[in-house]
Amino acid sequence: MTAATDMKTFATLTADIVSAYLKHNAIEPAEVPTLIAAVHGSLVGQGQPVIEGPPPLAPAVPVKKSVHPDYLVCLEDGKKLKMLKRHLANAYDLTPAQYRAKWGLPSDYPMVAPSYAERRSALAKSIGLGRRTPATVPAPIVKRRRAKRT
Template sequence: MMDIVETPSRNSDALIELTADVVAAYVSNNPVPVGELPNLIADVHAALGRVGGTAEAPVADKQKPAVNPKRSVHDDYIVCLEDGKKFKSLKRHLMTHYNLTPDEYREKWGLDASYPMVAPNYAAARSQLAKKMGLGRKRKGR
């Protein structure tokens, strides 16, 4: 009796076919920008390769920000460079979804230490509220 041994090319063909099936199914049910399609294919291929035990060398490409960092700070919101979502405050989002502190986030994207984690208008509103409540003033009569 002859055992069937999968050769590397046969294994690679199966991996490519599985990748195509998974990507096709995902794209048919989810809106994916054309520019993100190559990244999606590469991610699915790498993930399936790891599962099958034939992981290829990870691509050492530097992750690209979802938006231009210079255009990520607006008066009423800040755009997360990881996923392109808008927030008044980024700190909790970064920790819960990416396990990043504000300093790690700034370092990862090459941002200045003064890069805000809170939208400017939101920071101003919170500041006004704190001042109105009397926070930051010394008590009289003590």
Template sequence: MTEQTKDAATAAANTEFVELTAEIVAAYVGNNAVPSNELSQLIHDVYKALATAVSGGAEEKKEELKPAVPIRRSVQPDHIVCLECGKKFKSLKRHLRTHHNMTPSEYIEKWNLPADYPLVAPNYAKARSELAKKMGLGQKKKGKAA
């Protein structure tokens, strides 16, 4: 490939990125309130994301994840510690959704946790199980005589 051909291909790719960036930013700004002083950063971020996606993400280095607490110590009898922020909970599901915008499966995948990793404190799960059994849940209903 000659130098002129490379330059033409690069110019065409840049033009396409600029057009796509304009379309994406216009759609985003049309549906979201964006302060004018943040508009240039938004354009830059969208353009960079497009360029990175096309290059296969070669520019980005994957950072090694460091949990807030060691994974081995995140499960305690009375609480589970969130690896994202280090806070203690009886159940993580709602916290993950509201504070970290993650599903339990995304959390488990992100931290490379085993499939049977508990998201509820063991003692809390046991207490809820006993309460449900006392209420008669999980048992078949007795048939009524007709």
């Protein structure tokens, strides 16, 4: 069939479908062009191949089972890691924010195993990090007036 024949066929089919619909359903006269356009568009689109998007992402493990006390499981490949951020950057070129967005994770999803974070925190506190020291106020600089030279 040629393009002209196809258009005549689509026009005939559209007219038949719309007239059959209007015999059994009452609609406003202003809505008839919209109905015709919708029917014609769906008939023309029937011959086109359906373009499917990428398949939905499936994590290597369920999200609820990805956080353990001693390790995290990467949702990309299922590896057990203490620090996820470095692995994501090296293997997948992802930032933590991109990783969380990709898998629909909350913003407080950990990037470090909980027990590892506790050990590092305890170590930092033992060497004195995290304590606030009172800020030293510098002594005000007193400007002296110079005596005029005569």
